[in-house]
Amino acid sequence: MSPQPPLLSVEDLTVTFTGRGRTDVRAVSGVSFDVAQGQVTGLVGESGCGKSVTSLALMGLLPKKGVTVGGHAYFDGTDLLGLGREQLRDLRGSKLAMIFQDPLSSLNPVIPIGLQVTEILTRHRGLRGDAARKEAALLLERVGIPDPTRRLKEYPHQLSGGMRQRALIAMAVACAPRLLIADEPTTALDVTIQAQILELLKELVDQQGTALLMITHDMGVVAGLCDRVNVLYAGKVVEAAERKPLFAAPTHPYAHGLLGSIPRLDAPRGEPLNPIRGSIQDTIAWSEGCAFAPRCDFYSERCLSGTPELTEPHTAGHRVRCVHPVAPPSKEGADR
Amino acid sequence: MSLLELDDVKVHFPVKRGILFDRTVGHVYAVDGVSLSVTAGQTYGLVGESGCGKTTLGRAVLRLTDITSGSVVFDGTDLAQLPEEEMRRARRRLQMVFQDPLGSLNPRQNIESILAEGMAAHGIGADRAERRERIKEILTKVGLPHSALSRYPHEFSGGQRQRIGIARALVLQPDVIICDEPVSALDVSIQAQVINLLEELQESEGLTYLVIAHDLAVVRHISDVIGVMYLGSLVEEAPSDALYAEPRHPYTRALMSAVPVPDPEVEDRRERILLRGDLPSPASPPAGCRFHTRCPWRQPTRCDTERPALADIGGGHRVACHWAAEIADGSLRPTSELAPPVLVDTGTDGEPGTDPGAGEDTDPGTERKETAAGTPA
Amino acid sequence: MSTKTAKIDRLAELTAQRESAGGASLWTEALRRLRSSKMAIIGAVVIGVFVLLAIVGPWIAPYNPLQQWRGEVFINQNIFVGSRSENWLGLDHLGRDQLSRMLVGARQTLLVGVVATLLGFTVGALIGGLSGAALAFGGKTGQRIDTAVMRFIDMVLALPSLLLAVSIAAIMGQSLTTVMIAVGVVQIPVFARLLRGSMLAQAGSDYVLAARSLGVRRRRIVTAHVLPNSLGPVIVQATLALATAIIEAAALSYLGLGNPDAAQPEWGVMLVQAQPYFDHAPMMALYPALGIIITALGFTLLGEAMREALDPKLRS
DSSP: OOOSOOSEEEEEEEEEEOOTTSOOEEEEEEEEEEEOTTOEEEEEOOTTSSHHHHHHHHHTOSOSTTEEEEEEEEETTEEGGGOOHHHHHHHBTTTEEEEOSOHHHHSOTTSOHHHHHHHHHHHHHOOOHHHHHHHHHHHHHHTTOSSHHHHTTSOGGGSOHHHHHHHHHHHHTTTOOSEEEEESTTTTSOHHHHHHHHHHHHHHHHHHOOEEEEEESOHHHHHHHOSEEEEEETTEEEEEEEHHHHHHSOOSHHHHHHHHHSOOTTSOTTOOOOOOOSOTTSOOOTTTSOTTGGGOTTOOGGGGSSOOOOBOSSSTTOEEOOSSOOOOOSSTTSOO | OEEEEEEEEEEEEEEEEOSSSOEEEEEEEEEEEEEEEEETTOEEEEEOOTTSSHHHHHHHHTTSSOOOEEEEEETTEEGGGSOHHHHHHHTTTEEEEOSOTTTTSOTTSOHHHHHHHHHHHTTOSSSHHHHHHHHHHHHHHHTOOGGGGGOOGGGSOHHHHHHHHHHHHHTTOOSEEEEESSSTTSOHHHHHHHHHHHHHHHHHHTOEEEEEESOHHHHHHHOSEEEEEETTEEEEEEEHHHHHHOOOSHHHHHHHHHSOOSOHHHHHHOOOOOOOSOOOOTTSOOSSSTTTTTOTTOOSSSTTTSOOOOEEOSTTOEEOOTTHHHHHTTSSOOOGGGSOOTTOOOOSSOOOOOOGGGGGGGHHHHHHHHHHHOOOO | OHHHHHHHHHHHHHHGGGGSSOOOOHHHHHHHHHHTOHHHHHHHHHHHHHHHHHHHHHHHOSSOTTOBOGGGOEEOSSOEEOOOTTOTTOBOTTSBBHHHHHHHHHHHHHHHHHHHHHHHHHHHHHHHHHHHHHHHHSHHHHHHHHHHHHHHHHHHHHSOHHHHHHHHHHHHOSSHHHHHHHHHHHHHHHHHHHHHHHHHHHHTSHHHHHHHHHTOOHHHIIIIIIHHHHHHHHHHHHHHHHHHHHHHHHHHHHTTOSOSOTTSOOHHHHHHHHGGGTTTOHHHHHHHHHHHHHHHHHHHHHHHHHHHHHOGGGOO
């Protein structure tokens, strides 16, 4: 669409866990995707697909020992994976921020919320004393925490789950980051609270132009929030497309099966679900063939001849890693 | 014919405090007067958010927690009045499937021992060989290989573990199975397998289900009748399709509008009713209608003083709201003061909410806050 | 048809690796992990050597531990001569062979540690187990029993352990049995508290709830579900307590409340006896101190490794 280069460009990211005396586990094997300025990019998949490990690798939060990270992640021109500890720390919290699934364990339980916010302001924006406190209160108010001056003095356990997530978002956006990585930010919350938080994230993207990398397992959240979606399976992107084409014509058998197996609120009762058989453990190494083959309805011998490539079988910009892509639904124009 | 009938069931947990000896200083009103009936061979879905008391209610039916008052009539007997030993025996006919498939299986028992335990407790099967035959039969029914018998829970995947949990309930040939969040701990692609299995088993074994879940989409998919719980009581109950087509209680509406649908076309068109604030504490529930502190349709009268009863509005649809009729015919609109824009909150204890219907009057507020917060210097 | 089976076979083959040997119980699994843990191996070797010494010590000791070479020892204000080339580890203040005393003393030391810990473990587990079971499954009466027992245990726990041991030793008089009982009694509240807490945690777990919902009888729930799953941390504590027991026994000896038969070598006693001469003959204290430290370390290492192996969260 626009000639503007992407804000974050992840190229061939590979993360391998090398345990003591165990066989190496490749959690992420060659993931590439872009995050465009001011857009919401989704990283979707079930547990074990490597989505969280990807985000941790980007933030440089994986342990140094026993983990090998390969590939590149160009953020605004610099390769995040090549940065030293100090440089990365300066970047985190200022231009790059992250929020996690469990807001309680992401906050320090023995330090008041206010101090945790002002600490960031001091570190990255040089604000001190009253100025920092005032700014912190403004931040809390902005993410919808009522009575912010009182809340600043409270400890994390005194806040509800939704409030904690808001506080965490306030800390993340304290320095107006250019990229916000959200790892399952609403999974631990009730649906009505989830709706509030999603609305808040939307506002941030719309009004501040922050790019959001949304990591989730919930296809419903993706459908409502993301501009572009990357579907992960067993550590690889198996399908990547704009939101509407993806949901209108899921082309990888996994994405296709996943969408067909989710009970929908607006579907009439009694319509049978079409589950994907087996479990994530029924997998084969990507080097052997398609990791999804053992669970796939379209499986054939060809699936076992090496890693399938990402291709664009039906429409431009809709990339699929499969030798038997699912045909789009018959009615024309579903993609548009 | 109703097989299970709950009448004004209350479960209050005492809050105790004390240095040497504990004194009761208050109560948590986990379940506060729930009446419902489950028809034989059908599925009753109980939906609500965390803290609404749905899990406690499920456990109370089996008397896994003590019932404070009310009756639970199962097939003619009031379980609430049964002596301990008789209740234990009654549990053969009322079984439970748990949320956490791994946590609900003893890690030290192999599958055969797990499945045989209930049979031994109820004297089913003369000897080990006979029990084993029965267990094998059930394993086939839930889609597990017979080789599972000698294995341990940690060797299975999440979906398989949940099948074991279902098999454990099934070996006792129960009439009712209470499923407490049966799929919420499972991966999305596995959830459908378990839901389908539950439906197949209902068909083949003639089971009656009480399904407790927070996921409205799942509940709607498998339930004949749905009850919506909020802060310890039912706010609405209706046949599944009717509830979806015409939610009458403001909370049900908000809940439904918040459930994400995996379809961008639907998502873009939807109007969200964002609730403000959090669930009040069940230890000090609000007076009057329990939902009035967060309700976008709240009225100055009655709502905060008079607790609405669950009233039948025809077609098996029951709703506990003073203004349900007015809200339904459109003569009552959500009040703008109670539906503030997203980033501003006027409440005392709440979080912000919004209602797209509130329209223009909210815009200035949003703008003001945005400029106030500003972009950092 | 045949191609389809071939396809399935190929898939089965590819997914089969993880299906390998099934049916490993939690204990088997823990043992397997224990065997592959460096910490556990080092701990086990240290303990093995210690136990071996305790068994064969008296036979391999080069001299009678009571034999004295008085003439070889000369003590005055700033000279301490206690060496004879035949005694590899030198002589003690009474001219006895240090090496022989160490070797023979291993048995006493182990005996004190094991018996004291066993006493603490048995009585503590009994009290804690009954109390926990009463609280979790005994209704109102059970709660009262538990409260009474635990308040008493708390009182005992509130006393400094050494003070308690000293009092017991003072009441019962000096003997080896006294030392063992004193050190053991001190451990009782720890074990009782630990097992009770562990049982309560298990009693609230989902699988116990599941067993109740199955209609399993209370007695079986306690014996088949709650107890076996609660023992892990208590067993780990036992290995750690063994180390503590040896040190506490030494402390009692240090205070002069140890085994009155000073002629009987025991590492704690040896350490105590070396104390007045520390300035001039530090080696005399060093050997028993090293012995105690290494042994305690061995038990601690094994205990830590066991805790890791038994932690279900860390299971692969």
